[in-house]
Amino acid sequence: MKEQPANTATEANSRKMLTTMVGIGTICALLIVLSFQGTLPRIEQLKSEALEKAIFRVVPGMEAKKTFQLENGQLKEVTGKVKDAKLVYAGYDKEGKLVGLAIEASSMGFADVIKVIYGYDPHREKVVGFYVLESKETPGLGDLIEKDPAFLANFDSLDVALSEDKTSVKNPIITVKNGQKKNAYEVDGITGATISSRAIGKAFNTSTNEMLPLLFKNKALFEEKPKQ
Amino acid sequence: MSIQTNNKVNDGFFAKLASSPSTDEYIKGLWRENPVFVQVLGMCPTLAVSNTAMNGMAMGIATTFVLLMSNILIASLRNVIPKEVRIASYLLIIATFVTMTDYAIQAISVELSKALGAFIALIVVNCQILGRAEAFASKNTVWKSIMDALGMGSGFILALLCLGTVRELLGSGSIFGIPVFPDSFQEWVIMILPPGGFFTLAMWLMIFNARKQRKETS
Numbered sequence: 152m153k154e155q156p157a158n159t160a161t162e163a164n165s166r167k168m169l170t171t172m173v174g175i176g177t178i179c180a181l182l183i184v185l186s187f188q189g190t191l192p193r194i195e196q197l198k199s200e201a202l203e204k205a206i207f208r209v210v211p212g213m214e215a216k217k218t219f220q221l222e223n224g225q226l227k228e229v230t231g232k233v234k235d236a237k238l239v240y241a242g243y244d245k246e247g248k249l250v251g252l253a254i255e256a257s258s259m260g261f262a263d264v265i266k267v268i269y270g271y272d273p274h275r276e277k278v279v280g281f282y283v284l285e286s287k288e289t290p291g292l293g294d295l296i297e298k299d300p301a302f303l304a305n306f307d308s309l310d311v312a313l314s315e316d317k318t319s320v321k322n323p324i325i326t327v328k329n330g331q332k333k334n335a336y337e338v339d340g341i342t343g344a345t346i347s348s349r350a351i352g353k354a355f356n357t358s359t360n361e362m363l364p365l366l367f368k369n370k371a372l373f374e375e376k377p378k379q
Numbered sequence: 380m381s382i383q384t385n386n387k388v389n390d391g392f393f394a395k396l397a398s399s400p401s402t403d404e405y406i407k408g409l410w411r412e413n414p415v416f417v418q419v420l421g422m423c424p425t426l427a428v429s430n431t432a433m434n435g436m437a438m439g440i441a442t443t444f445v446l447l448m449s450n451i452l453i454a455s456l457r458n459v460i461p462k463e464v465r466i467a468s469y470l471l472i473i474a475t476f477v478t479m480t481d482y483a484i485q486a487i488s489v490e491l492s493k494a495l496g497a498f499i500a501l502i503v504v505n506c507q508i509l510g511r512a513e514a515f516a517s518k519n520t521v522w523k524s525i526m527d528a529l530g531m532g533s534g535f536i537l538a539l540l541c542l543g544t545v546r547e548l549l550g551s552g553s554i555f556g557i558p559v560f561p562d563s564f565q566e567w568v569i570m571i572l573p574p575g576g577f578f579t580l581a582m583w584l585m586i587f588n589a590r591k592q593r594k595e596t597s
Contacts, residue, residue, distance in 0.1 A: 168464045175456070175468050179475035186479040190486040201489045287496060290430055291550065291568040 202268075202284070206240045209270035209280030210251035213242030219372065226369045239366065242270075247376030251279055252366060256358035260350040263287040265296070267354055269306065271363070273370065276313065278355070281306035286347075293347035302341050302348065310335035311359045317367050320359050326352030401526045408530025414507045415538035415580075416587045421507035425539060426576035428498050432555050435543025436536060437491055441480050441499060443532025446508050447525065448476045453516040454524035460517075469512045470503070477502045507531065542579050546570045 207213055220229045221237040229238075240253040252273060257266045265288065270280030283297045296302060314321040322336035326349045332339035338355070340348040366373075414420050421442075428438040449472050453460075460468045481499045485492045492499075502508065511531055516524040544554055550570030552560040569575050 164461065164463075168461045171460055172464055172468065172471075175460075175471055179471055182475050183478050186482050190482040193486040194482070197486070197489050285493070289572070291566075291571045 205268050205282045205284060206242070206253040209253050209268055209282050210240075210242035211270070211279060212244055212250045214245050215243045215247070217241045217243070217373075221365070224365065226365070226372055228372070239362070241373045243376065249273070249373050252373070253280075254358060254362050255284070256354040258350045258354035258357065260286060260288050261293045261346045262289065265347070265350055265354065267351065269355065269358075271311070271359075271366070273366065273373070276311060278306050278309035278311055278359075288344070288347045292343045295341050295344045296347045296351055299341055299344075302339065305332075305338045308335070309338070309355070311355075311363060313363060313367060318364050320363060324352055324355040324359060401523065404523055404526035405530035405533070408527060408532070409534045409537065412531075413534040413538060413587075414531050415535060416583060418507075419584075420510060421505045421535065422580075423501060424498055424505060425542065426573065426580065428495060429539050429542035429546060429576060429579070430550065430571040431494075431547040432540060432543040434494050435539035437484075437495060438498060439532070439536030439539040441484065441495070442502055442505060442508070442535055443528070444480055445473060445476045445502050446511060446532050446535075447528040449473045449508060449512060450516040450524040450528035451521055453512045454519060454521045457517050465517065466509075466513075469509055469517075473508055473512070474503045507535065538583075541583055542576065545579050545582075546575050550575060 203216075206216060217240070218229050219226045219239045219241065221239060226239065229236075238255070241249060242251050242253065244250050250272070252271045253268055254271060255266065255268050257264050259265075264285070265283065266285040267281060267283050269278050269282075271277075272279045281303065286294065286297065288294045288296065309324065310322065311324065312321050313319070322334065324336055324338060326338040326340045327333075329340050329342045331337075338348065338352045340352075408414065412418060415422075415425050424438050424442065429435040449469070452472050453469060456468075477500065480502070481492075484495065484499060511527060515527045519527070548554055548559065549567045550572075552558055552564045552566050567575070570579070
């Protein structure tokens with residue numbers, strides 16, 4: 152029975168290790184939960200403020216907003232907060248006339264998924280505004296998609312007219328090499344940000360083809376003035 | 380290791396300032412054992428986030444906060460934590476404060492959390508923080524550990540500011556977002572890309588080492 156004292160010693164030691172780790176773990180968990188709960192309302196507020204600002208930015212002349220949720224190919228108006236849903240925002244001017252729709256789109260860029268929001272004018276069938284919501288593109292090169300004035304000018308008036316049968320966009324949006332833009336549906340790319348500017352073209356291409364025919368079908372929904 | 384070098388009074392100007400031991404603890408991190416320029420620790424955030432002065436400063440402050448809080452907790456628990464599980468305990472404590480910092484930054488500004496992005500989470504594995512926990516906080520009193528964390532943190536902020544200012548000035552033609560050059564200035568895009576980080580760091584290290592050498596020969 153020589154080994155017994157040694158065994159009890161290791162046992163006591165293990166118990167001490169375990170209690171310390173569990174103790175520290177509990178303190179840490181408590182701290183994390185507290186700071187998460189403490190900052191959550193403010194983080195959500197900041198995020199929705201940023202989104203709100205972006206919506207008003209991409210639809211020029213917009214004064215009031217209505218939110219619509221897309222569910223199983225159907226649009227319906229929603230109020231208050233909706234989580235993890237595909238949303239379309241309708242913008243109205245002072246008289247309650249529809250001036251445009253803001254739509255979110257995304258596609259894979261050079262570093263990570265780029266999330267953008269764009270404004271669509273259903274009367275002229277044109278993209279009228281564009282803003283990058285989230286991007287991790289290379290500073291100085293890829294992030295020119297957010298800053299380059301010549302690139303941003305593409306989205307002041309980008310042609311997205313629907314085809315005859317209204318089921319797709321007549322001329323799908325495509326990014327061309329810098330300086331080779333000839334048609335109103337082409338996006339003039341950026342030299343040095345080829346992949347990022349192509350990704351933006353792709354985001355537009357997919358999103359307009361999917362959303363615009365749907366919005367056309369539901370256009371009666373948007374004509375109604377927002378209550379105020 | 381740090382205590383031994385403390386006693387050597389080898390840096391004229393700052394050593395004169397260090398009259399009390401706790402001030403010395405602070406000055407040591409800021410200057411004599413500067414984490415970036417002398418110890419060359421924590422290079423990942425140093426190179427990655429120093430593309431503008433603002434980003435550098437925000438990263439420096441975030442790291443200092445984590446360093447301070449983890450040093451306090453580790454120093455106060457230094458007699459409780461068994462040495463077999465000390466690294467695991469330190470990492471747990473550091474990770475907790477990093478997570479808290481991440482939430483705090485998201486709550487402060489969307490722009491800032493956009494810019495610092497993934498690098499905040501990487502403070503967990505910043506070897507400088509674990510290094511201070513192991514080499515200092517686990518052996519010293521809470522008060523000394525606070526001074527040590529503040530000193531090392533200020534040294535880190537100083538270093539990131541040095542790098543960030545140079546890189547932003549040359550790469551974007553501005554300091555803290557304020558343009559300083561006329562429009563005709565052609566930005567050196569490479570300075571805000573990763574290679575620019577290496578160039579700038581090398582330049583600063585050269586200045587520091589030249590200074591050290593001159594001191595040794597004289």
